[in-house]
Amino acid sequence: MTNALPLNEAQNCVLQHCVPLGTENIDLLQSLGRVLAQEVRSNRDHPPCDISAMDGYALRAADLGVVPAQLAIVADIKAGDLPTLTVQAGQCVRIMTGAPIPQGADTVIRVEDTQAIGADKVQIDVSAQAGKDIRRRAENLRTHDVVLTAGTEITPGVLGILAMVKAAEVHVQRRPRVAILSSGDELEGLHDAFDANKIPDANGYALMAQVQALGMQPVLLGIARDDPAELRAKLQQGLQYDVLLVSGGTSVGVHDFVRPTLEQLGVQMHFWRVQMRPGHPAAFGTTAGSKIFCLPGNPVASMVSFEQIVAPALRNMMGHARLYRRTVRARLTQPLSHRPGNLEFMRVTLSRDVNGYLATPTGSQSSGVLLSMARADALLVVPNESKGLAAGDTATVQLLDGSVFQEHSVFSLVL
Amino acid sequence: MTNALPLNEAQNCVLQHCVPLGTENIDLLQSLGRVLAQEVRSNRDHPPCDISAMDGYALRAADLGVVPAQLAIVADIKAGDLPTLTVQAGQCVRIMTGAPIPQGADTVIRVEDTQAIGADKVQIDVSAQAGKDIRRRAENLRTHDVVLTAGTEITPGVLGILAMVKAAEVHVQRRPRVAILSSGDELEGLHDAFDANKIPDANGYALMAQVQALGMQPVLLGIARDDPAELRAKLQQGLQYDVLLVSGGTSVGVHDFVRPTLEQLGVQMHFWRVQMRPGHPAAFGTTAGSKIFCLPGNPVASMVSFEQIVAPALRNMMGHARLYRRTVRARLTQPLSHRPGNLEFMRVTLSRDVNGYLATPTGSQSSGVLLSMARADALLVVPNESKGLAAGDTATVQLLDGSVFQEHSVFSLVL
Numbered sequence: 168m169t170n171a172l173p174l175n176e177a178q179n180c181v182l183q184h185c186v187p188l189g190t191e192n193i194d195l196l197q198s199l200g201r202v203l204a205q206e207v208r209s210n211r212d213h214p215p216c217d218i219s220a221m222d223g224y225a226l227r228a229a230d231l232g233v234v235p236a237q238l239a240i241v242a243d244i245k246a247g248d249l250p251t252l253t254v255q256a257g258q259c260v261r262i263m264t265g266a267p268i269p270q271g272a273d274t275v276i277r278v279e280d281t282q283a284i285g286a287d288k289v290q291i292d293v294s295a296q297a298g299k300d301i302r303r304r305a306e307n308l309r310t311h312d313v314v315l316t317a318g319t320e321i322t323p324g325v326l327g328i329l330a331m332v333k334a335a336e337v338h339v340q341r342r343p344r345v346a347i348l349s350s351g352d353e354l355e356g357l358h359d360a361f362d363a364n365k366i367p368d369a370n371g372y373a374l375m376a377q378v379q380a381l382g383m384q385p386v387l388l389g390i391a392r393d394d395p396a397e398l399r400a401k402l403q404q405g406l407q408y409d410v411l412l413v414s415g416g417t418s419v420g421v422h423d424f425v426r427p428t429l430e431q432l433g434v435q436m437h438f439w440r441v442q443m444r445p446g447h448p449a450a451f452g453t454t455a456g457s458k459i460f461c462l463p464g465n466p467v468a469s470m471v472s473f474e475q476i477v478a479p480a481l482r483n484m485m486g487h488a489r490l491y492r493r494t495v496r497a498r499l500t501q502p503l504s505h506r507p508g509n510l511e512f513m514r515v516t517l518s519r520d521v522n523g524y525l526a527t528p529t530g531s532q533s534s535g536v537l538l539s540m541a542r543a544d545a546l547l548v549v550p551n552e553s554k555g556l557a558a559g560d561t562a563t564v565q566l567l568d569g570s571v572f573q574e575h576s577v578f579s580l581v582l
Numbered sequence: 583m584t585n586a587l588p589l590n591e592a593q594n595c596v597l598q599h600c601v602p603l604g605t606e607n608i609d610l611l612q613s614l615g616r617v618l619a620q621e622v623r624s625n626r627d628h629p630p631c632d633i634s635a636m637d638g639y640a641l642r643a644a645d646l647g648v649v650p651a652q653l654a655i656v657a658d659i660k661a662g663d664l665p666t667l668t669v670q671a672g673q674c675v676r677i678m679t680g681a682p683i684p685q686g687a688d689t690v691i692r693v694e695d696t697q698a699i700g701a702d703k704v705q706i707d708v709s710a711q712a713g714k715d716i717r718r719r720a721e722n723l724r725t726h727d728v729v730l731t732a733g734t735e736i737t738p739g740v741l742g743i744l745a746m747v748k749a750a751e752v753h754v755q756r757r758p759r760v761a762i763l764s765s766g767d768e769l770e771g772l773h774d775a776f777d778a779n780k781i782p783d784a785n786g787y788a789l790m791a792q793v794q795a796l797g798m799q800p801v802l803l804g805i806a807r808d809d810p811a812e813l814r815a816k817l818q819q820g821l822q823y824d825v826l827l828v829s830g831g832t833s834v835g836v837h838d839f840v841r842p843t844l845e846q847l848g849v850q851m852h853f854w855r856v857q858m859r860p861g862h863p864a865a866f867g868t869t870a871g872s873k874i875f876c877l878p879g880n881p882v883a884s885m886v887s888f889e890q891i892v893a894p895a896l897r898n899m900m901g902h903a904r905l906y907r908r909t910v911r912a913r914l915t916q917p918l919s920h921r922p923g924n925l926e927f928m929r930v931t932l933s934r935d936v937n938g939y940l941a942t943p944t945g946s947q948s949s950g951v952l953l954s955m956a957r958a959d960a961l962l963v964v965p966n967e968s969k970g971l972a973a974g975d976t977a978t979v980q981l982l983d984g985s986v987f988q989e990h991s992v993f994s995l996v997l
Contacts, residue, residue, distance in 0.1 A: 175993040195772070196802075199791045215779050220880075220950065245808065246879075247767030249779060265768055265781065265879055302950045314953065322984040323795060324956035327788030327881055331952065335772050352662030353680055357610070357750050364630050364664060366680065373742030376614045380738060387611075393660065464661075464680055466742055482987065489987035495910050496938060510992075523911065535635065535717045537746065538729060541739035548992045563992060569737040571986045572897065572904035577925075577963045577978060578590040 171440035171447065173551075174510050177476055180437050181460075182490070184453050185480035188341045188409060195329055198321045200382040201339040202486035207315040210332050212305035217268040218246075220300045224281060224289055225272035226259035231294040240287045244269060259289065268301055275300035308332070318488055340486030343409035345385040347374050348401050350415040350425065351464060352393045369537060370414035370469045374462070377473050378412075380568050381481055385412075399428050406432060406457045409484070412477065415464035425461060434459055442551070444509045445534035446472030466537040471512050471546065474565070492565035497524035497547070503556045505549045514543035515564060519575070526564055544570040586855035586862065588966075589925050592891055595852050596875075597905070599868050600895035603756045603824060610744055613736045615797040616754040617901035622730040625747050627720035632683040633661075635715040639696060639704055640687035641674035646709040655702045659684060674704065683716055690715035723747070733903055755901030758824035760800040762789050763816050765830040765840065766879060767808045784952060785829035785884045789877070792888050793827075795983050796896050800827075814843050821847060821872045824899070827892065830879035840876060849874055857966070859924045860949035861887030881952040886927050886961065889980070907980035912939035912962070918971045920964045929958035930979060934990070941979055959985040 172180070190204035219225060226238055238259040244250050246265035254260060254271035262268070262275060274295050282290040308314055314328055321329070321337070329337055348371075355365035357372070368390055378385040386408065391401040402425075405411035413425065429436065429452060436452035443449075445468035450461035460477050462469045479490035497517060505511055515526040529542040545564035549556065556562060587595070605619035634640060641653055653674040659665050661680035669675060669686035677683070677690060689710050697705040723729055723746060734740055736752070744752055763786075770780035772787070783805055793800040801823065806816040817840075820826035828840065844851065844867060851867035858864075860883035865876035875892050877884045894905035912932060920926055930941040944957040960979035964971065971977060 175991065178991060178993075195787065196790065199794050210776070211778060211782075214781065214950070220948075245767065246781070247769075247808070265766070302948065306946070306948065307951050307953065315956070320984050321791075322956065322982065323788050323791035324885060324952060324958065324982075325984075326791040327784040327885070327952050328956045330772055330787035331782045331784040331881075333770075333772055333776070333782055351680070352660065354662075355748075357745055357748055361625070361748070363626060365662070366629065367626075367746045367748055369742040369746040372610065372745035373738050375611065376736075376738035376741040379614050393662070470739060470742070479991070487987065489984075489989050491988055491991045493981065493986050493988050494990070494992065531721070533635075533717065533721065535629070536722050537739060537742050538722065541730070541737065541743045543739065565992070566908065566986065567737065567739075569735050569740075569904075571908050571981065572902065573906055573908050574904050575909070576590065576593060576894070576906045577909065577980070578593075 171442045172438045174441055174443045174475060177438055177441045177451070178479055181451055181476055181480040182483050184437070185458050185484050187486045188343060188484055190338055191341050192336045192338055195326065195335050195337055198329070198337050198339060199323070199326060201321050203315055203317055203319045203321065204338045204340050204486065205317050206313050207329065207332060207334060209308035209310055209312050209314050211308065212310050213308040213331060214302055214304055214306065216304050218302050219262045219264055219266050219268060219275045220302045221275050221277040222264050223262060223275050223277040223300065224259040224291065225254065225262040225268050225275050226291070227254060227256060227272060228274040228295055228297040230256060231291060234294050235290045235292050237284060237288055237290050240289055242269070273297040318486060320487060320489070342383050343481060343484045345378050345383055345410045345412065345481070346388050346405045346408040347371050347378070347385050347412045347414070348388040348391055348405050350391045350398065350413060354390045356390055369466050370462070370464065373466060373470055374412050374414060374473060377470065377478070378481070381478060383481070393424060395424050395428065398424050399432070402428055402432055406454055406459065408457060410481065411457060411459045413459065413461045414469055429459065441472070441476065442509055443475060444511045446475060447509070449476055451476070465534040467514070467540045468534040470540050474546065475512070492567070494563045494565050495524055496561050497526035497564045498522070499556050499558055499560050499562060500525050500527045501558050503528065503549065505553045505555045507552050507554055510551050511549040513547040513549060514539045515545050515547045516542065517544040517564065517570060524564070526562065543567055586857045587853045589856055589858045589890060592853055592856045592866070593894055596866055596891055596895040597898050599852070600873055600899050602901045603758060603899055605753055606756050607751045607753055610741065610750050610752055613744070613752050613754060614738070614741060616736050618730055618732055618734045618736065619753045619755050619901065620732050621728050622744065622747060622749060624723040624725055624727050624729050626723065627725050628723040628746055629717055629719055629721065631719050633717050634677045634679055634681050634683060634690045635717045636690050636692040637679050638677060638690050638692040638715065639674040639706065640669065640677040640683050640690050641706070642669060642671060642687060643689040643710055643712040645671060646706060649709050650705045650707050652699060652703055652705050655704055657684070688712040733901060735902060735904070757798050758896060758899045760793050760798055760825045760827065760896070761803050761820045761823040762786050762793070762800050762827045762829070763803040763806055763820050765806045765813065765828060769805045771805055784881050785879065788881060788885055789827050789829060789888060792885065792893070793896070796893060798896070808839060810839050810843065813839050814847070817843055817847055821869055821874065823872060825896065826872060826874045828874065828876045829884055844874065856887070856891065857924055858887070858890060859926045861890060862924070864891055866891070880949040882929070882955045883949040885955050889961065890927070907982070909978045909980050910939055911976050912941035912960070912979045913937070913976050914971050914973055915940050915942045916973050918943065918964065920968045920970045922967050922969055925966050926964040927961040928964060929954045930960050930962045931957065932959040932979065932985060939979070941977065958982055
């Protein structure tokens with residue numbers, strides 16, 4: 168029995184071993200959430216020339232010394248046109264948003280500030296400085312400039328930039344292939360016949376969903392019974408993947424086959440226990456080609472240890488710079504007891520008042536009560552040394568998957 | 583030309599029309615992020631009986647009046663066993679986490695608080711109250727109890743609960759089928775030959791990614807040129823979908839074919855302008871079977887109006903209760919100018935100090951500069967009436983897709 172590792176050391180340990188796996192080319196359409204493996208340069212000026220930022224009239228600012236001013240409309244220019252005329256004094260062109268500014272014109276006056284006078288004349292009601300409502304050539308992207316650096320996560324905005332430079336294929340970090348194995352004689356599979364004495368395998372599916380939420384599609388290896396040969400075969404199968412998650416099998420009792428079997432299979436174990444609750448019995452090992460995480464059999468402990476240890480490791484393998492759940496500060500609506508000695512993650516819901524976020528524990532904090540996790544918006548972090556928190560105390564909370572959206576629009580009283 | 587609608591009224595308008603579409607049964611394995619269309623009841627007690635919360639020894643608390651106490655080990659029980667013996671005074675059983683508590687025993691002492699004395703005897707070093715480290719029958723789920731209500735988003739924790747009640751199929755709200763059409767003669771498609779005078783179609787792909795980030799796979803209808811017949815055919819095709827997003831074509835100039843064509847196709851338009859920047863020229867209409875959003879041609883304006891108007895509508899159609907981006911408060915690191923009269927969304931990056939989040943604008947706030955959106959962590963909300971913000975002022979920011987994770991673990995100095 169090895170000593171429990173502080174969580175920060177456990178995280179450092181997994182991050183040291185779980186590094187990016189290599190790169191691949193993928194279709195731009197499938198690239199959301201992936202991480203660029205090389206810098207991207209612009210292959211063009213964008214916009215390709217000075218263009219209008221508004222629907223209106225392109226003209227010479229010098230003609231608006233006295234307003235209202237009447238100007239002759241000498242052309243219509245829309246986006247995609249290639250105008251060859253030159254706008255002379257007293258003239259203007261009708262112009263659309265995104266259309267090229269013709270020679271001679273230096274200013275755009277938006278249509279709202281004009282009045283039509285017949286088909287070929289317009290009255291301009293306002294004066295303007297030269298350059299108004301013109302978007303300059305290459306103000307967005309300049310040919311050969313680096314527009315995205317390696318390590319950038321492909322968000323919708325980044326994907327738009329990639330489309331702008333016509334990167335139909337993008338060079339990204341590979342995602343780990345993840346397998347999930349549940350273990351235990353007590354478990355009943357999703358498609359097994361109902362047996363009132365069995366425990367349905369929830370962990371395998373919750374872990375699957377946690378992996379899916381990070382943008383990967385794991386393979387479910389099913390349930391390994393407490394039989395050495397079966398367990399060994401399933402573990403061997405799982406070690407063919409980049410990452411193997413084993414749910415259950417981390418207890419210290421005499422029926423624990425997992426540890427000796429892993430050692431027989433050549434897995435080098437780096438830790439067996441972590442100083443956190445729930446999630447204390449979380450283990451990590453490596454082979455030449457695979458990383459293995461053994462997670463607690465208790466469903467909440469399994470999910471919490473995934474969030475703290477496995478998720479940062481998987482995101483590191485994917486090449487992300489941001490490995491940890493977004494945190495915000497929240498005030499407790501009720502006291503929380505805590506014994507010093509373990510970092511603790513309490514399941515809480517979030518609400519708000521004029522002073523910010525409020526955190527309320529989701530009932531029982533027993534690590535067997537998965538409903539407490541299903542109802543949680545966030546995990547409240549109780550530091551090792553804490554002797555408990557009072558109502559009104561402020562703490563750090565990690566936002567969970569369901570809480571990246573909220574009920575309140577920016578128009579609700581409490582922003 | 584209709585008047586611009588305040589954004590909150592525009593949001594109310596789209597939410598009134600964009601309602602859930604109906605329900606369907608889907609595989610549990612594909613259900614992450616979907617919304618339950620009916621309540622879910624437990625089909626079993628979970629745990630099915632009193633079980634041990636620890637690896638250790640199940641015994642009678644009354645035997646620990648004086649400790650250390652030596653007890654005879656009369657059996658080994660592991661998870662999945664169905665013990666028939668009764669633990670008598672002076673006896674105990676070796677028990678595994680999750681294993682059933684045998685008759686007679688009322689307490690579990692964890693293995694760390696014991697010392698082995700041969701194979702069939704153990705010394706217990708601590709006393710305990712009856713009930714310690716026992717998880718009670720049905721403490722997690724009770725047969726027939728409602729465990730999840732209709733409208734619940736399927737997060738990993740919820741998916742675990744569904745697996746516990748063996749819901750291999752789940753009844754959920756249907757997702758809208760979304761089509762995306764780009765419009766404009768100036769546009770160059772992703773696979774078109776390079777033309778230095780064209781503008782690559784970035785909006786269509788950024789919108790695709792925004793829809794993907796909400797959990798749907800949109801259909802890309804490509805580019806409609808400024809030709810009435812082509813535009814009409816493409817719009818007709820798009821109106822076969824639950825939702826059609828049209829990028830560009832909302833300008834007021836003479837070359838605008840979109841509006842009359844939509845009217846010819848029987849689309850009832852509800853608004854054409856919204857009091858927000860960027861994103862002012864955003865329009866919304868409906869037919870009997872479809873919702874259509876016309877979004878600005880400027881890429882940032884397109885993305886921001888999607889976030890504020892389309893995303894809440896799509897999430898409402900999916901049955902979500904949480905429609906809006908998570909907001910946090912942040913202090914500005916530099917002043918921001920603002921003209922009263924429009925709600926404004928500034929692209930900012932987030933950082934932190936000991937007092938919380940800091941927001942820094944991502945360079946040019948021109949709505950043509952998509953890089954400002956690609957680099958943004960959040961949208962900072964400048965209210966209509968604001969005359970500008972000073973450095974140090976606090977504002978509300980909406981967290982964007984790339985920012986649901988962060989660099990800092992809970993162990994960084996600033997929580």
